[in-house]
Amino acid sequence: MHELSICQSLMNQVEQIAAQRHASSVISIILGIGPLAGVETQLLKNAYPIASVGTIAEDAELIIESLPLRVKCNECGTESDVLPNKLICKKCGDWKTTLVSGDELMLMSVELECANDGEQQETTENMDNIVDKNLH
């Protein structure tokens, strides 16, 4: 049941982003999760109300995008949609493939209700700075 700890980590990130933007609330959170992320989408959804209670994102909608599982064959170069325990090339059958997509466990975006409407903002967060401050 590591979905709860992942959800708590998500809440930390969302709270930091919301605080930086002086948001009054969080409307929605979009995650992108691949089949090889090692996370059960339904368990994450179940954990979300527990992790978000009392936070700025308590009423936010959690949207989870399931990302496709694709590999590229190292031998013939063909890309195939595959199953989590069968990552072999569908064309030539070779097992030496490289994952193109499918292990993502990603916070894609956060939709915020902001008090100061219209202000131009950077579109990408630099979370490293925030985490660095916490660690050192």
Added chain:
Amino acid sequence: MCDTCGCNITHGNERLIKPGGKLEKTASGKEAVTVLHSLLHENDHTAQHNRQHFDQHNVLAINLMSSPGAGKTALLETTIQQLRDDPKGKDLKIAVIEGDLETENDAERIRKYGVEAIQITTGSACHLDAHMIHQALHNLDLSNFDIVFIENVGNLVCPASFDLGQHSNVVLLSVPEGDDKPAKYPVMFRSADLVLISKCDLLPVLDDFNAETAKRYMHDIASTAPVLELSSKDKTGISLWLDWLMQQVAVRKAWLEDHPEIVVQGNDHHHQQHHHYHGKSNV
């Protein structure tokens, strides 16, 4: 993924970012912030910090993972004993970080061999995370060691998701568990840099286990990790594991020789003397 150069935009998520995708700017009065960070960003960052500490002290860190009872502690006991008898291994200094939900039992088993062991009891948490390892490193003077083994909580699911700062993942698959475990737990077995089929002394009585089948399932998940067969009890195959281990030590040392700026000179940079702020650990 690095979170800086755009390599976190994959075939899987780029359709969401393109015009018309779900992550495009939202209605006025609201702001859509594109983040594209791993949900485990905080853990991964601490893991990288741990890895730097290992590197600064020229320490190889190995994360041992398996289901409960696959023989991780027994493997460590045998490894400690066999290295002492090995002309190339006898000078390697080892420390162990043990992860379990409860008890100090595994750390005590290791300490009987005169090896320093730190026990992390996770309570109800099913895995170790980078913050727990970071905390443990405060009680370990890394300048005294060549290899730190991290024995993760016995579990084939959750530990696979959490980078601890290790250099290699070693996953044990014991004979009684069955040869199809890589097919059942692809995320865990894909994370392996080495798979050890343990308790091979039981093969004569558990003859439905076929090591070749396990290797075929490893190929099915596109893993190039070597698969070794061994027994901590009768010592079969242990020399192959020790060879792999000493090769990893050599690879680390060679890498660090090429990056002399990373290694700490003398004793002027102990992790224990750092001033860190510690956020609460994710459990």
